[in-house]
Amino acid sequence: MAATATVAAPVEQGSQTWAYALILAAGGVALGVSGAPAPLYGMYQQAWHFSPLTTTFVFAVYAVAALVAVLVSGRISDVVGRKPVLLGACALMILGLVVFLFADNVAMLLVARALHGFAVGATVVAGAAALLDLRPTQGARSGQLSGVAFNIGMAVAILGSALLAQYAPYPLRTPYVVITLACLAIGAGVLALREPHTARIAGRIKISRPAVPSEIRSDFWFSALGVMAAWSVLGVLLSLYPALASAKTGIHNLVFGGAVVASTAIAGAGAQYFAGGIPARRAAIIGDIGMAIALLLTIPALNTHNWVLVLAAGFLLGTTFGLGFGGSLRHLSSVVPHHKRGETMSAYYLLAYSAMALPTVVAGWAATTWSLTAVFPWFVVAVALACLTAAGLGLRPRKA
Template identity: 30%
Template sequence: MNGDRRGWRACALGGAVFAVCMAGTTLPTPLYPLYREKFGFSELTVTVVYAVYAFAVIGVLLLVGNASDTVGRRPVLLWGLGCATASAVCFLCATELGWLYAGRLFSGLSAGLFTGAATAYVMELAPHGGSSRATFVATAANMGGLGCGPLLAGVLAQYAPWPLYLPFVVHLALVACSAAVLLRLPETVRERRPLSTVRPHGPVLPAQVRAVFAPAAIASFVGFALFGVFTSVSPAFLAQSLDVDSHAVSGLVVALAFFASTAGQLAVGRVGARRSLPLGCAALLAGLALLAGALHWDLMTLVVLSALVGGIGQGLAFRAALTAVAQASPADRRAAVISTLFVVAYAGISVPVIGVGALTGPVGLPDAGLVFIACMAVLASTAAAYLLRRPLPARA
């Protein structure tokens, strides 16, 4: 019993470190209007700045997504916290647009180092037999941290001094605390090898994973694409179309999507991954429809509902996808396979978002959003149709 308690305590602390790192990646979200005002760049530039982060994540996952399987979880996570520190310093020093690119690049490196390694680490810290609960801790830490970033920055920017500096100072303090916690947690990789043995691996998909990977990857792509649009362009839409100029409100709207995702993930424990993935696809379709209505009629209520419904759908689909893929993966390649799933997810954050930014100039933000919604609806429908014909294995 004491061993189980220590295991769950370590699992929770690992999740807290995970959440702190991910919060830093969304911290600038409600601040983009202030940066636009300060540096005078376009909406396309906002989406490109945002996408630099996603491309950095993808690069790390493809090149060294398996590093923690080799050198250990803790060293990789400490490197991730170092990159998070460098990101915050870049934003604190930002005197021109190049600093924002550098800050987002380091932020992407930190997220890339954390996503596969921290997910596997949290699951391994849990007591034996607690994999389902540990998967929730990992995914909730990921999405909950992403939600806390814009909420923290929005509140500080609205009600505290130095809106472009104080959020990053606070995050630096949290990162320092996280490093201290991480140094006290145990290493879970038994047979570690030198860093020189780590090789770029590309996407890792063992034969036993491929049957569940396709629908899991499509659902993850759509869910993260929805979040990508929310975090990159929703502050501009709220300000331009709904006359909402409160940084706290724009941060809260973005945070609601991530918190709803955590609620959706919690529901997977009761519903089961096998049913949660198609249900999540259906909820994503509903969230996309609500977002289309919000863009067409300029209604704040529909923006909030789309964040809640779409977030729940993303949570259902993503935790189910992660559970199915992790269960099908061999233990010695789990972090690499999880990293491959995150590559697809972060492609969803980056590519569609740049498309929306590029279309905003010629057709306007609402119409660009509608084009995005139509494309994502086709993908979500495809995943749902696939799952109806070939459900996940019964053990999921």
Template identity: 30%
Template sequence: MSSSATRSIPLTSASETPAANLARPTPITRPASLVAPARRGLPHHAGFWVTAVAFLLMMAFNTVPTPLYALYQARDGFPTVVITVVFAAYSIGVMVSLYLAGHLSDRIGRRPVILASVAIELVAAVLFLLWPEAVGLVVARFVAGLGIGMLTATATAHLADLRRISHPRGTLGFAATIAGVANMGGLALGPLIGGIVAEWVPAPLVAPYLAFAAAFVAIGFAYAFVPETVTRPVVREPYRPQRVRVPAESRGRYWAAGIAAFAAFAVTGLFGSVAPVFLAQLLHQTDHLVAGLVSFAVFGAAAASQLVFSRLSARAQLRLGVAAMVAGLVLLGVSALAATLATPAAATLFVLGGVTAGAGVGLVFRGSLVAAGSLAAEGSRSEVTSGIFLLAFAGMTVPPLLVGVSLLVLPLVPVFLGFVVLVLGLIAWAGRRMLATTD
């Protein structure tokens, strides 16, 4: 079906279609108050894949620096806390953008928001090239976070929209799967690319950003021809930031879902920021490709677990995810203790623990979104789920930043074990509460 079709779909956002609802067919309707856009471009099925590639590329760009931080640190001699500040700047940018602009595509359309996100990521790539000092890294990461905060909900919503139109008799489970793979798969691909660049490519602090800048120009041009799926209201409502409204009787369950998301993203934050430092100082593994491969394996496990276990019930997925996170965190703690005893198996335990915890992260976060969506009142699903995203990115920010600050005054092993104990406690409490109220 071409983009000139006059049908339009209900206004939704990514956060309005959690995994539990994406498995059911959603009819295409024709809102009377909206005027359908008339624009020629790609067919909807081709636009679906262009959108998925754009999503994947932009997520990959934001984890490319992970194995490169050690190169910046060796060049400039800054402490590990600076790495966590750089990483935290990204998460803060995401949260600011989610709060201010994460819901705008419901009102102004998917294409303008995603094209703006591509432009912002291009600016971030240029900042990495022109301002490679520590302050510049903080600014570049903050700008990149602004783009991703606009992207995640909108791209997932656009994939669901395009799937509805190109396959009106099908279900949206496929769109949800592709969105999850593009999101977590992109996060996994980035460190692998960064590790390969750091190991074998000349000018490793320049080449990846040049490559991604060129890719953003290309994908931005291609995405400009993707059909719009949201029509603008004839009468525009006044702008307001995203709000979170949860019924009073559901707030306990909502906070359990939010804390589970916080704990899950704390693990991704660790492996997206300071894990290479742990590999170097704790396990004496300084190979940049190995650092990239470890982060790739953790994020990849988070993406793969959602694919492998997608046919299980929501409760079974959540139970498995909590168990995997607990087991993985215990293995990470054991690896730290083994490293102090110079046990050869310490590195293997570290990687195994990260991969196991990563697999749990994918299932737990998906379960958090499903739980939050089930608590939303009519018309507030976007707001409720955006709150989960905000708590998740707070988890990606605060614990790794505390780790970096603690390393200024404490040895590595106690700090690492403290992180493990903190996240274990959070996921054990939140997981038990969520399982008690999940069918």
């Protein structure tokens, strides 16, 4: 299918002033969709008697589908516009939620997560490009606010899902109904949105290799290694850490598991918002080093079996995650050439989702072979080393 070059009429200054906030909200809701099932995995596991490895496969299917999305959605949004991609992603999110509503086996969970992975990946990439279209001179600020929106969306969805599953009727159904309503509201807003990408390029819509402009290659790899380390933490945090925290503290209320992840996400949002005055590269380096330290501190915190210390360790981890991820995203957003936004953000999130999927599956396999308690310290040390590697790259003198 070939696409011809089109040039839309320029958007009037001051029109649709809500468009920027809508795109941020769409990103938040998308990450909320990705995180909403996290507190429910334990219930699925008990009801259907599957192992931690199966849980990580369900999670990894989401990440793999997101990888496919970031390979194509940047290019598609450059050719046909951001709005069609965002609308399609919203429809897929709702379809995935419907599959969750009727799921009665692991295969349906895999289908639902695949749909959500593709939808969220497309939303993240097309949304990042749309924000740069709307405010091309505020790339760093857009990167900062995107990170805040992602974390807030995830925190609200995870904690809300846990509360509904614990106290509302139909615990494996009600959370998905509520988040479907949020997706419908976002979809209505996108329908009313004027296309922000007003100078689309000609080209064939196909899977293409994500592009990294040569002039920002060093900056790109610094940012990419930082997000890879951060999202490695995020993968196991969402899939396995709540169960480990509950096992160590003896608190098996779903709200506690949700609160562990939600407090981490809220801390991340706060760090990204209030660190706006710190230069992006410096914030990323501080965050990478801080994540390494915070990760190592989770081990003694869990071994105390004290829920306050477990929450505190998660909060510290979230704060440093926010600095690392937010600084990396702000740095890249401030240097990416405007004509390469879609493909560059595709490359960035391709590496991010790879880093989320692979360690998660390895940790799930190891937890099945040994135990989650035995595996977790080794995972923490490995990811801490990755964080320090990213920080070391950032500390190297920049080439002229």
